[in-house]
Amino acid sequence: MAEETLATFTIRRLAVLDEHGVADEPLLPALSEEELLRLHELMVLARTFDQRALALQREGRLGTYPPITGQEAAQVGSAFALDPTDRVFPSFREMGVHLTLGYPVDRLYQYWAGDERGQRAPEGLEIFPVCVSVGSHIPHAVGAAIAARYRKEEAVAVAYFGDGATSKGDFHEALNLAGVFRLPALFICQNNQWAISVPVKEQTAAVSLAQKALAYGIEGVQVDGNDVLAVYRATREALERARSGGGPTFIECLTYRMEDHTTADDAARYRPPEAVEAWKRKDPISRLERFLTGRELLDDGKIADVHTQAVATIDAAVKAMEAIPPPSPAEMFDYTCANLGRRQVAQRQEA
Amino acid sequence: MAQLNMVQAINLALAQEMERDDRVVLLGEDVGRDGGVFRVTEGLQERFGAERVMDTPLAESGIVGAAIGMAAFGLRPVAEIQFLGFAYAAFDQLATHASRLRGRSRGRFTCPLVVRTPYGGGIRAPELHEESSEAFFCHLPGLKVVVPSGPYSAKGLLLAALRDPDPVLFLEPTRLYRMIREEVPEEDYTVPLGTARVAREGSGVTVIAWGSMLERTLKAAKPYDAEIIDLLTLNPLDLETILSSVRKTGRLVIVHEAPLTCGLGAEIAATVAAEAILSLRGPVLRVAAPDVVMPLPKLEDAYLPTAEQIQAALDEVLKY
Numbered sequence: 001m002a003e004e005t006l007a008t009f010t011i012r013r014l015a016v017l018d019e020h021g022v023a024d025e026p027l028l029p030a031l032s033e034e035e036l037l038r039l040h041e042l043m044v045l046a047r048t049f050d051q052r053a054l055a056l057q058r059e060g061r062l063g064t065y066p067p068i069t070g071q072e073a074a075q076v077g078s079a080f081a082l083d084p085t086d087r088v089f090p091s092f093r094e095m096g097v098h099l100t101l102g103y104p105v106d107r108l109y110q111y112w113a114g115d116e117r118g119q120r121a122p123e124g125l126e127i128f129p130v131c132v133s134v135g136s137h138i139p140h141a142v143g144a145a146i147a148a149r150y151r152k153e154e155a156v157a158v159a160y161f162g163d164g165a166t167s168k169g170d171f172h173e174a175l176n177l178a179g180v181f182r183l184p185a186l187f188i189c190q191n192n193q194w195a196i197s198v199p200v201k202e203q204t205a206a207v208s209l210a211q212k213a214l215a216y217g218i219e220g221v222q223v224d225g226n227d228v229l230a231v232y233r234a235t236r237e238a239l240e241r242a243r244s245g246g247g248p249t250f251i252e253c254l255t256y257r258m259e260d261h262t263t264a265d266d267a268a269r270y271r272p273p274e275a276v277e278a279w280k281r282k283d284p285i286s287r288l289e290r291f292l293t294g295r296e297l298l299d300d301g302k303i304a305d306v307h308t309q310a311v312a313t314i315d316a317a318v319k320a321m322e323a324i325p326p327p328s329p330a331e332m333f334d335y336t337c338a339n340l341g342r343r344q345v346a347q348r349q350e351a
Numbered sequence: 352m353a354q355l356n357m358v359q360a361i362n363l364a365l366a367q368e369m370e371r372d373d374r375v376v377l378l379g380e381d382v383g384r385d386g387g388v389f390r391v392t393e394g395l396q397e398r399f400g401a402e403r404v405m406d407t408p409l410a411e412s413g414i415v416g417a418a419i420g421m422a423a424f425g426l427r428p429v430a431e432i433q434f435l436g437f438a439y440a441a442f443d444q445l446a447t448h449a450s451r452l453r454g455r456s457r458g459r460f461t462c463p464l465v466v467r468t469p470y471g472g473g474i475r476a477p478e479l480h481e482e483s484s485e486a487f488f489c490h491l492p493g494l495k496v497v498v499p500s501g502p503y504s505a506k507g508l509l510l511a512a513l514r515d516p517d518p519v520l521f522l523e524p525t526r527l528y529r530m531i532r533e534e535v536p537e538e539d540y541t542v543p544l545g546t547a548r549v550a551r552e553g554s555g556v557t558v559i560a561w562g563s564m565l566e567r568t569l570k571a572a573k574p575y576d577a578e579i580i581d582l583l584t585l586n587p588l589d590l591e592t593i594l595s596s597v598r599k600t601g602r603l604v605i606v607h608e609a610p611l612t613c614g615l616g617a618e619i620a621a622t623v624a625a626e627a628i629l630s631l632r633g634p635v636l637r638v639a640a641p642d643v644v645m646p647l648p649k650l651e652d653a654y655l656p657t658a659e660q661i662q663a664a665l666d667e668v669l670k671y
Contacts, residue, residue: 120459129460136444139412140416142420143416143418143422144420145420146376146417150402173412174416174417334457335454336453336454336492338517341545342591343590
């Protein structure tokens with residue numbers, strides 16, 4: 001018997017805007033002028049939130065914090081495509097997703113200030129608590145998708161994670177299950193190319209992360225993660241596929257972590273500053289600004305207004321967060337379980 | 352009333368609850384067309400369909416992880432792990448998520464999930480098929496741990512677990528699956544979680560056991576005036592039943608098939624020392640497995656606590 005070709009695969013890479021903000025017109029997603037401007041506002045808000053968080057941490061007003069700067073397009077562009085009923089399972093570096101979905105800004109700061117009451121998503125937002133353990137939340141999206149299908153609900157379950165998580169067993173188990181059951185699920189990887197100090201080329205021998213989808217029999221695509229329109233378009237397509245019974249999709253957003261892993265990290269120990277400089281030229285916000293300026297939707301004055309508005313929103317949120325009274329020790333017990341045991345009741349009284 | 356074994360009693364509880372509550376969905380390896388490796392879920396896929404009795408790929412962490420997402424979004428999943436020794440792969444999901452989802456989300460999401468798994472030794476099975484590592488799981492606030500000791504308690508505890516608002520690890524003593532037949536009512540009843548049962552009243556010594564060690568303890572203690580407590584729920588402990596019995600008898604022996612060190616017996620002994628030491632007439636003794644890995648079948652009888660060891664402990668405390 002001769003060898004035969006069992007199957008051949010290709011991996012697509014999607015980009016809409018080039019580095020100068022020039023669009024590949026046929027690929028432009030159907031977004032109104034208002035929506036395009038809203039994407040810009042949200043990205044500026046996300047960066048303003050992030051840079052303020054770093055400043056607050058240095059002043060001791062916030063705890064350890066994992067910055068998102070550089071990843072605004074991947075986060076805002078994907079979250080902007082979601083419906084409010086979709087179920088979101090974030091990792092810990094997804095504040096742009098939270099902000100896009102309308103998570104209260106002060107509550108987001110409250111969590112990062114070390115108060116877990118900030119983790120309670122408001123009613124109407126189906127956002128799971130931040131997952132600090134890398135990748136272990138990906139199977140939860142599988143279960144939420146099973147529940148949606150079983151209950152005949154339209155919702156798609158969306159897990160967010162980074163490149164490091166693709167090395168975890170739970171990533172494999174989740175994508176495999178989602179493929180076998182052909183679930184309405186979406187797996188969005190922000191490949192920011194660093195898992196603390198380990199570069200993505202040491203995370204996998206594969207030339208892309210997107211191609212991992214092929215092994216699970218599901219759709220996989222790489223998008224320019226610094227191109228908000230490409231991220232939006234790919235997410236929209238994946239959601240439509242999921243809602244129409246076409247099964248799950250794995251989207252790899254190729255982006256870059258511009259800051260340290262967290263405020264407890266010093267990236268200068270392991271990566272050259274030239275790499276960061278090169279990625280500055282691919283900045284997702286200025287790219288969108290060039291595109292919108294070219295279409296005469298934005299100008300320098302309007303951009304300044306957007307920044308002023310973002311700063312005002314963040315100022316108000318920080319003030320509101322710092323006005324929240326600290327939790328009482330008894331609150332540790334309140335959500336351990338529905339009905340506390342005798343010993344926990346006694347411990348609560350002594351707390 | 353029918354005489355059922357534990358496999359049949361658990362199957363009956365699952366079927367009745369699935370009939371009553373369409374949120375109850377089973378998932379796991381081989382639970383569907385094969386009816387589970389011990390046939391506990393036999394006939395359920397045929398009766399309720401593959402959407403409610405889901406055969407899954409071989410992935411313990413993925414099964415429990417998916418069940419967490421199902422529980423958070425309106426279902427009442429029952430995940431089967433084939434043996435407790437394979438639940439180690441899912442320990443991360445239980446410790447990192449199931450037991451703390453209510454807390455991390457401050458009540459926004461809850462996890463009414465039951466993980467069922469055969470546990471314990473004495474069945475002449477390969478490695479990791481006979482573990483009794485219940486204490487690992489009892490150390491997770493937010494996770495209830497339940498062990499029936501016979502068909503009646505199995506049905507009642509499982510129905511209570513399926514209706515509990517929080518995650519429950521339901522450990523099924525494999526050695527007892529087909530050993531004991533009991534009257535099991537057809538009608539709906541629950542055995543409340545967190546409540547121990549006095550299996551036999553007595554006044555000379557309290558003996559605490561659970562799972563398959565209860566059966567062995569009842570036999571070994573026949574000649575003694577012993578009060579035997581069937582713990583049933585390992586977390587949270589029914590401290591009232593334990594303490595009031597010890598205050599009455601003044602003596603305590605704890606029997607478990609897990610290794611001695613850091614076994615659940617240590618927690619019980621420490622609690623009794625703190626809250627009932629003045630009632631004690633002698634030392635609290637533990638009859639447990641040695642601090643070694645559960646051996647393969649040739650040595651499992653040497654590992655598991657024997658009737659003779661239980662009697663020796665009773666003789667020892669009764670000297671005081």
